[in-house]
Amino acid sequence: MPAKTGKEYIEGLKKANNNIYIHGERVDDVTEHPAFKNVIKSMANLYDLQYEKPEKMLYTSPTTGNKVGMTFLQPRTIEDLIARREATQEWAKTSGGMMGRSPDYLNAEVMAMGVNNSLFAEGDPRFAENARNYYEYARENDISLTHTLIHPQVNRAKMQHQQKDANVALHLVEERSDGIIVDGIRLLATQGGITDEILVFPSTVKKAGELDDPYSLAFAIPNNTPGLKFISRESFDYGKNEWDHPLGARFEEGDAIVSFENVFVPWERVFVCGNSSVCNRTFKETNAVVHMSHQVVAKNIVKTEFVLGVALSVMDAIGIDGFQHVQDKGTEIMLTLETMKSHLYRAEHNAKLDNSGTMTPDFAALDAARNWYPRIYPRLTEIIRILGASGLMGIPTEADFHHDEIGPIIHRGLQGKNLEGYERVQLFRLAWDLTLSAFGSRQTHYEYYFFGDPIRMGMTYFENYDKEPFRNYIQDFLKKSSSVKA
Numbered sequence: 190m191p192a193k194t195g196k197e198y199i200e201g202l203k204k205a206n207n208n209i210y211i212h213g214e215r216v217d218d219v220t221e222h223p224a225f226k227n228v229i230k231s232m233a234n235l236y237d238l239q240y241e242k243p244e245k246m247l248y249t250s251p252t253t254g255n256k257v258g259m260t261f262l263q264p265r266t267i268e269d270l271i272a273r274r275e276a277t278q279e280w281a282k283t284s285g286g287m288m289g290r291s292p293d294y295l296n297a298e299v300m301a302m303g304v305n306n307s308l309f310a311e312g313d314p315r316f317a318e319n320a321r322n323y324y325e326y327a328r329e330n331d332i333s334l335t336h337t338l339i340h341p342q343v344n345r346a347k348m349q350h351q352q353k354d355a356n357v358a359l360h361l362v363e364e365r366s367d368g369i370i371v372d373g374i375r376l377l378a379t380q381g382g383i384t385d386e387i388l389v390f391p392s393t394v395k396k397a398g399e400l401d402d403p404y405s406l407a408f409a410i411p412n413n414t415p416g417l418k419f420i421s422r423e424s425f426d427y428g429k430n431e432w433d434h435p436l437g438a439r440f441e442e443g444d445a446i447v448s449f450e451n452v453f454v455p456w457e458r459v460f461v462c463g464n465s466s467v468c469n470r471t472f473k474e475t476n477a478v479v480h481m482s483h484q485v486v487a488k489n490i491v492k493t494e495f496v497l498g499v500a501l502s503v504m505d506a507i508g509i510d511g512f513q514h515v516q517d518k519g520t521e522i523m524l525t526l527e528t529m530k531s532h533l534y535r536a537e538h539n540a541k542l543d544n545s546g547t548m549t550p551d552f553a554a555l556d557a558a559r560n561w562y563p564r565i566y567p568r569l570t571e572i573i574r575i576l577g578a579s580g581l582m583g584i585p586t587e588a589d590f591h592h593d594e595i596g597p598i599i600h601r602g603l604q605g606k607n608l609e610g611y612e613r614v615q616l617f618r619l620a621w622d623l624t625l626s627a628f629g630s631r632q633t634h635y636e637y638y639f640f641g642d643p644i645r646m647g648m649t650y651f652e653n654y655d656k657e658p659f660r661n662y663i664q665d666f667l668k669k670s671s672s673v674k675a
């Protein structure tokens with residue numbers, strides 16, 4: 190099957206009738222439900238874009254000859270890497286990078302694990318084959334994916350097997366001749382239920398020991414598998430129009446708790462079964478972390494461009510762009526953008542072929558970027574808040590502007606340097622939705638925790654960094670200093 194259209198994506202969701210719960214109810218038709226229908230439309234637009242820009246968004250499948258999604262491409266050259274990244278950025282531009290789980294993120298994971306599958310054979314030779322087949326299946330059917338990595342937040346001071354109720358977290362119940370039975374809870378599936386399938390994988394950051402083998406699983410199943418439930422948090426799409434909520438009314442992806450009640454997973458969909466050692470090495474040894482980071486850095490460049498555009502527009506709107514500290518804050522965003530672009534350039538231009546013949550970006554550059562962006566993104570949104578000040582609260586709705594009595598008052602009263610009130614408030618509502626609304630606050634939280642807990646990621650980064658050359662440099666420098674004794 191060639192790449193999906195938006196219509197096919199929506200029809201697929203209708204037919205699947207995934208088990209989704211929100212606001213105390215089971216969702217009948219997710220594509221019509223107010224909490225999901227707008228983001229589903231935005232996802233559909235992404236799929237349609239594949240056909241609006243086929244030269245950028247599609248390529249010829251090596252197995253079927255069909256036109257499939259570029260974001261599934263196994264890159265073999267630097268040009269391939271760049272082409273795949275440009276497709277990511279094309280998608281990201283449609284939302285200003287606000288759709289963190291556009292399909293390209295997990296397409297990169299599935300591709301990397303599919304082509305670098307030998308690690309999975311340590312558990313069972315079939316598992317390596319499964320990973321390869323799953324990549325082809327996902328690519329040829331343009332499967333949309335959600336994923337879940339994290340055990341429930343019960344007691345983080347203990348391992349899973351030490352928890353007071355050790356069966357809360359997703360665990361292996363039984364191995365059968367045809368597959369496995371799993372049961373328990375996983376967190377936190379962004380776009381849970383509004384995609385075709387779910388990937389269950391281990392966390393990169395939270396390593397497990399052998400006693401946690403029953404929790405060490407990796408598999409992929411359709412989201413309508415019996416026993417699978419998505420329990421979504423309350424929606425931040427309040428059903429307002431796009432003028433009032435320019436981001437929340439379009440790109441609210443939702444986050445869901447995933448419940449598995451004695452769910453059957455056929456063997457052909459299992460990649461890791463009760464093996465903490467393989468789980469701990471999965472992202473690194475398959476290079477999935479590298480290809481996913483490449484997608485993330487590319488997406489975050491677009492996101493930073495969007496933030497910069499909003500900041501500059503706010504400055505212009507209220508005539509603050511001449512003030513020194515305001516310019517300096519603009520510079521902070523510009524430096525972030527340029528630094529991210531440099532990381533990306535280095536990652537792509539220092540890329541090398543791995544053992545599977547996949548052109549693999551330079552991870553040192555991407556690792557620095559993925560550790561740094563979660564720390565800097567909260568500052569970027571803080572800058573918008575500082576610049577916008579009361580303007581981020583003086584934001585009547587579009588309906589207020591159309592009111593006979595108050596419309597003319599606010600149109601005049603809320604004018605900007607060169608903007609009428611209506612235009613200025615539209616801009617400031619965007620700045621508010623980017624930073625302060627429930628949607629905007631979640632974006633900041635999302636970026637902070639994107640790849641895991643930044644504190645523990647930072648500790649790992651420090652541990653793995655090759656520090657010796659720098660210590661030696663200083664030792665040599667000190668040795669060469671002249672002594673007063675001499």
Ligand SMILES: Cc1cc2nc3c(=O)[nH]c(=O)nc-3n(C[C@H](O)[C@H](O)[C@H](O)COP(=O)(O)OP(=O)(O)OC[C@H]3O[C@@H](n4cnc5c(N)ncnc54)[C@H](O)[C@@H]3O)c2cc1C
Nearest residue numbers: 336337338339342345376377378379634635638641642644
């Ligand atoms: C908006 C949003 C969307 C998300 N979407 C997804 C998704 O689609 N799929 C998915 O799988 N996950 C998703 N996540 C989960 C994300 O991967 C985790 O939030 C992240 O890995 C951190 O884990 P945690 O939330 O369990 O935090 P915890 O590990 O519970 O940490 C909580 C706090 O305790 C501290 N802490 C805990 N343990 C230790 C320790 N051992 N040493 C030192 N400090 C510690 C942490 O530093 C942190 O401050 C999402 C999270 C958010 C916020």
